[in-house]
Amino acid sequence: MANTIIVGAQWGDEGKGKVVDFLTEQADVIVRAQGGNNAGHTVISDGRKFVLHLIPSGILWPGKSCVIGNGVVLDPVSLVEEIRGLADQGIAVSPDQLRISERAHLTLPWHRGLDRLRETGLGSRRIGTTGRGIGPTYADKAQRTGLRTSALRQPVRLAALLNERLQENNRLLEAAGEPTIDIDTTCRAVLAAAAFLEPFLTDTTVYIHRQIEQGRRLLFEGAQGTYLDIDHGTYPFVTSSNTTAGGACTGSGVSPRRIDRVIGVCKAYTTRVGEGPFVTEDDSLSDRLHHMGREFGATTGRARRCGWLDLVLLRYAHMVNGFDALAVTNLDGLDELDRIQVCTAYDLDGVRLETPPSEVEDWERCTPCYEELPGWRTSLSDLTDIKQLPPRARAYLDFIASDLGTTISHVGIGPSREQTLVC
Numbered sequence: 377m378a379n380t381i382i383v384g385a386q387w388g389d390e391g392k393g394k395v396v397d398f399l400t401e402q403a404d405v406i407v408r409a410q411g412g413n414n415a416g417h418t419v420i421s422d423g424r425k426f427v428l429h430l431i432p433s434g435i436l437w438p439g440k441s442c443v444i445g446n447g448v449v450l451d452p453v454s455l456v457e458e459i460r461g462l463a464d465q466g467i468a469v470s471p472d473q474l475r476i477s478e479r480a481h482l483t484l485p486w487h488r489g490l491d492r493l494r495e496t497g498l499g500s501r502r503i504g505t506t507g508r509g510i511g512p513t514y515a516d517k518a519q520r521t522g523l524r525t526s527a528l529r530q531p532v533r534l535a536a537l538l539n540e541r542l543q544e545n546n547r548l549l550e551a552a553g554e555p556t557i558d559i560d561t562t563c564r565a566v567l568a569a570a571a572f573l574e575p576f577l578t579d580t581t582v583y584i585h586r587q588i589e590q591g592r593r594l595l596f597e598g599a600q601g602t603y604l605d606i607d608h609g610t611y612p613f614v615t616s617s618n619t620t621a622g623g624a625c626t627g628s629g630v631s632p633r634r635i636d637r638v639i640g641v642c643k644a645y646t647t648r649v650g651e652g653p654f655v656t657e658d659d660s661l662s663d664r665l666h667h668m669g670r671e672f673g674a675t676t677g678r679a680r681r682c683g684w685l686d687l688v689l690l691r692y693a694h695m696v697n698g699f700d701a702l703a704v705t706n707l708d709g710l711d712e713l714d715r716i717q718v719c720t721a722y723d724l725d726g727v728r729l730e731t732p733p734s735e736v737e738d739w740e741r742c743t744p745c746y747e748e749l750p751g752w753r754t755s756l757s758d759l760t761d762i763k764q765l766p767p768r769a770r771a772y773l774d775f776i777a778s779d780l781g782t783t784i785s786h787v788g789i790g791p792s793r794e795q796t797l798v799c
């Protein structure tokens with residue numbers, strides 16, 4: 377397998393973790409290049425369920441090397457908890473398997489506090505963040521007031537900074553009538569995490585380049601999705617990183633010229649968590665999927681908003697990311713339906729749009745133009761070969777591929793690694 381970027385084509389939660397896990401077999405180095413522990417990648421391996429937030433899912437495979445790149449924001453205490461949680465499930469994580477960039481930025485307790493305060497302050501226009509402090513960490517980075525992971529090597533400097541910033545933050549929290557943070561306990565926890573993580577730190581850009589020189593194959597594990605991208609998404613209802621394919625390069629220090637393939641991942645329908653426009657949102661489809669026990673967030677447990685497949689979104693996502701192929705997941709979520717709607721255009725005040733508007737206020741006023749396709753009304757979960765797909769399910773996939781002018785490489789028909797059909 378050539379160097380490959382996996383990217384979400386919708387609003388995240390497309391099932392990228394499972395696709396990455398599936399493709400890891402043919403990769404040597406698995407890289408996370410943006411986002412933080414706002415992500416939640418669920419992987420079911422050998423009947424066991426793993427939920428990963430920051431560590432690339434390649435960690436579940438022996439002999440693979442994982443990298444957390446410079447574009448990531450990293451909460452040291454949560455990362456240590458994640459490493460320990462994996463150890464409890466029998467997956468040991470050593471500095472030989474996981475390398476963390478010295479240039480990644482630290483999410484510290486005040487970032488979470490600020491995230492919460494900003495959300496409260498926005499009232500009905502809140503973003504619906506995961507509350508993990510992601511926006512405030514990237515804001516510090518862009519303001520050039522952030523702390524990089526290299527600070528984990530300097531406990532004295534780190535302790536002084538923690539004290540100062542926590543006191544400042546507590547004054548803000550007090551003024552807002554919010555509970556304050558216990559400074560001693562917090563400092564101890566962060567410093568303990570710093571000591572634990574120090575051996576994992578390295579210049580990951582140089583490491584990755586040495587791997588490329590030796591002909592080792594890279595797999596970039598995108599987090600979130602195209603419409604949460606800070607530039608291309610439903611701004612301001614987005615996350616604070618570049619979730620699109622270009623973010624994999626800036627967030628790892630790998631040149632675009634070293635990338636061979638981009639695979640987009642989309643669900644066979646659409647979901648989003650948090651606030652913001654969602655043209656094809658449909659309450660009856662949401663109810664049906666929730667009733668089936670599907671579509672609850674891996675990070676926050678929130679019920680996801682659900683709607684029909686939206687080709688307007690996928691078309692623009694294809695432009696921005698340049699998909700060589702699309703992996704369609706959760707096709708089995710539509711198994712029981714008689715009729716399936718697919719949105720082929722938006723109507724904005726009588727004007728037909730083939731791609732989404734730039735302004736969120738326009739986006740919120742768009743209504744969907746649907747084409748209806750017949751459902752297949754049979755369970756797909758036990759299929760083992762793409763050739764076994766019922767003709768109507770095949771026609772549904774062909775409809776998507778022909779609209780976008782791309783091929784479909786994988787089809788997900790259930791949560792486990794084995795329930796992935798290769799086209």
Ligand code: IMP
Nearest residue numbers: 388414415416504505506614615649650
């Ligand atoms: P933040 O990244 O926590 O700041 O949240 C900003 C927006 O991105 C909110 O709508 C979140 O629900 C959404 N978001 C962040 N991470 C994920 C994810 O991994 N899957 C789906 N939505 C996400």
